[in-house]
Amino acid sequence: MATTPMMQQYQDAKDACGDALLLFRMGDFYELFFEDAKTAARVLGLTLTSRDKGENPIPMAGFPHHQLDSYLGKLVRAGLRVAVCEQVEDPKKATGLVRREVTRVVTAGTLTDDALLDPRESNYLAAVAPPTSKGNLESNEIGVAWAELSTGRFHAAVFPRAQLGDQLARIRPSECLVSEDAADLAPRGRELQVTRRPAWAFSLDGAKRLLTDHFRTASLEGFGFLDTDAPALRAAGAILDYLRETQKTSLSHFDRLVPYQSGTTLEIDEATRRSLELTRTIREGRREGSLLAVLDRTITPLGSRLLADWLASPLTDLDAIAARQDAVERFLRDDTLRRKLREHLHGVYDLERLLARVTTGRASPRDLSFVGQTLSRLPQLKELLASRPTTLLEELDSRLDPAPDLSSRLAASLSDDCPLSPRDGGFIRTGYSADLDQLRDLAAGGKQWIAAYQATQAQATGISNLKVSYNKVFGYFIEITNAQRDKTPAHYIRKQTIANAERYITEELKEYEEKVLTADERSKSLEYDLFVALREEVADSAHRLQATASALAQLDVLASLAELARQRGYCRPKVVAESVVTIVDGRHPVLDILEPAGAFVPNDTTIGGEGGSILLITGPNMAGKSTYIRQVALLTLLAQIGSFLPAKHAVVGAADRIFARVGASDELSRGQSTFMVEMTETARILNTATPRSLVILDEIGRGTSTYDGVSLAWAIVEHLHDRVGCRTLFATHYHELTDLASTLAGVRNLNVAVREWEDNVVFLHKIVEGSADKSYGIHVARLAGVPREVNERAKEILARLESEHLDPEGRPKIAGGKKSRGKVQLTLFAAYEHPLLDAIREVDVNSLTPLQALQMVQTWQSRLAREQ
Ligand SMILES: Nc1ncnc2c1ncn2[C@@H]1O[C@H](COP(=O)(O)OP(=O)(O)OP(=O)(O)O)[C@@H](O)[C@H]1O
Ligand SMILES: [Mg+2]
Secondary structure (H helix, E strand, O other): OOOOHHHHHHHHHHHHOOOOEEEEEEOOEEEEEHHHHHHHHHHHOOOOEEEOOOOOOEEEEEEEHHHHHHHHHHHHHOOOOEEEEEEOOOOOOOOOOOOEEEEEEEOHHHOOOHHHOOOOOOOOEEEEEOOOEEOOEEOOEEEEEEEEOOOOEEEEEEEEHHHHHHHHHHHOOOEEEEEHHHHHHOOOOOOOEEEEEOHHHHOHHHHHHHHHHHHOOOOOHHHOOOHHHHHHHHHHHHHHHHHHHHHOOOOOOOOOOEEOOHHHEOEEOHHHHHHHOOOOOOOOOOOOOOHHHHHOOOOOHHHHHHHHHHHHOOEOOHHHHHHHHHHHHHHHHOHHHHHHHHHHHOOOOOHHHHHHHHHOOOOOHHHHHHHHHHHHHHHHHHHHHHHOOOHHHHHHHHHOOOOHHHHHHHHHHEOOOOOOOOOOOOOEOOOOOHHHHHHHHHHHOHHHHHHHHHHHHHHHHOOOOOEEEEEOOOEEEEEEEHHHHHHOOOOOEEEEEEOOEEEEEOHHHHHHHHHHHHHHHHHHHHHHHHHHHHHHHHHHOHHHHHHHHHHHHHHHHHHHHHHHHHHHOOEOOEEEOOOOEEEEEEOOHHHHHHOOOOOOOOEEEEEOHHHOOEEEEEOOOOOOHHHHHHHHHHHHHHHHHOOOEOOOEEEEEOOOEEEEEEOHHHOOOOOOOHHHHHHHHHHHHHHHOOOOOEEEEEOOOOOOOHHHHHHHHHHHHHHHHHHHOOEEEEEOOOHHHHHHHHHOOOEEEEEEEEEEEOOEEEEEEEEEEOOOOOOOHHHHHHHOOOOHHHHHHHHHHHHHHHHHHEOOOOOEHHHOOOOOHHHHHHHHHHOOOOHHHHHHHHOOHHHOOHHHHHHHHHHHHHHHHHHO
């Protein structure tokens, strides 16, 4: 391998940054070598060239330095880790090889650059600490910590191992650290970068030392962590260790570690989040079309991210929910208040991320001016809130800190249109620093001085055409034509003779020249120092400004919920402790908005109380069963974030958990069979739902044969009814199940009305009492464009099947028989009619001799034997 000093420097940097791709700054370019070059060429579409064209050419690729942001983004999105190696001294001043250092390592979970982040989304780095061994036994408790470098949020908690997937689904980290010796804890997921760390990075002692050292506290109990939280601390330690290693900047904006209490929020497992499409759609995994995207009326990125947080962790505490509702109601009632508040929010920047860049020393002049502009909005905002109408608004108002000193200093120092780079200068206002103003005058006002100097010299010498000029070789000089040469004063120093004139300099002119030439440089360097001082001043206030940022975010979300409620005519739900749901004219929050106005048919819901807690919904394909049951789950969830609801009237019992299991139709291949996934998730619901939970099951049992499916669905409903007693909505095509309503007191049948008209079916989307009797699947198939012959043939087959399987009243034979549970189970199996049974039925026992009977049994046996 080539070992020029520079390539040696490259190799050292490469060795220091592990498996990261190394971007090596060379002049105006970032270059990649060897395998890195090949990878970058592939991912970024760069041209692969080579260095050292001799015997061992080194593959090489590169791009201009100003494209760093966009290329970093692409590399990180492709799941790569990238180290940036900068020139850390001025090449002009370097003696020999320019010093270079890896200044940061960029990974999916540690992005801070605005250009690389979606402002509406949080970007968490998570760590999972393996269970602590207790004697010979491994405990079941794992530690999870998550942090956001761009805002300084830092949380940790201990969870039962089985909850890992659900918790990560809630947090949605973009990168997760796992210990090398606990590879089985590595989460899977398309959008997640898994980073293996050495086992020692997760040690308890190391973590405690690192954390107490960082927070400058003696212990972590002050944050609310106890001995039993060891795994949480180990995970938090691993995060801090990783950030220190990769970031090489101050991490002082991580000013506390917040324990996460799971009991205070509505639990939503991973499958439920997915099927309810809370923040991503199922099919395309995109934000657009999700509940979050459709409801988001926030103005600031701060608000947008907080709304996502609220949807990810709705509340269970009735008082906390009511406090939010009060605030929303206040904003809803007072249109002027809401409008003005939102107007002010338009002038509020992403304070959280700005502050993080300030404390990590990455803020630009523009960032600082944005902090200033945001602060300047606060007095008016506080004035708006001054009437302090609700407890929550009053509290938020008290947390808005306009930091008047800092605010006026920023306003006085920074110009309106600040640049991104602090080195270019020109962003400090005139009048802020006398020294700076002088330097700038000097740098820019040279012409005036020269003109004045020329005039005085012309007068003093009596040479009227004396000229002061400038060129690159001699700098400033005085030019006197040959005709006037005699009048040249003695102190003029001759520099150059040209065709018809002589050129001179003077001491004064030389001195001035020196000042002018360095003025520009000196003014830029002074500006930089002033900027750094300002940045440090903001950093000193970071802590209280973080509180301001969080209050702004909440105000934004509350006002946005009010805006939504006003736009769409939402009502304030009564959120109660009992396990009930009463909704009048409820609408699906997403379809209500996405469908054309008036297209969505509102529906009522009553669960709990007299009517029972389990609703079985049957009805034709395309009728709206799935929509209806999701609607109930979504409205419950929205009520628990403090939102108003798309309904005329609503009473919602706060749920402790919401489970949504959508049938086999939308299987996601995850290394298990479709049906296995469905049953695993169902098992979890049956085992973990409580009487306060809300369960929606859509077509459970569809992934297997009809009889298996019906039997399972039947038993599941029975279990939920007898053992769990939770609110349940069960949408199904198994009309057989509707018989459950007559055997189980808490089960009620609903169906979706349709009207048959000639050979057509009209979907009314209206939920009505009672069970449906047909599925109209063949009709829907025709709507979908299945060829006519197939459709006609299906109708023939259906007719034949129905004649075999329906009793004279048109009800499935399977559900017939007496209404005792044992009998029902038996009749399920009677459906496997064997032809022999008919033979048995036809036998006239009275006319049979014993010998004939024996012979008959023998024939049956041999017939059965043949069939096997
Ligand atoms: N209340 C409603 N008002 C208007 N349109 C509705 C309503 N409910 C559902 N729809 C529309 O009807 C279509 C079918 O709804 P959905 O998927 O809920 O039917 P389904 O009964 O579950 O059908 P399948 O049995 O095929 O699963 C959807 O495209 C939806 O937009
Ligand atoms: Mg459906």
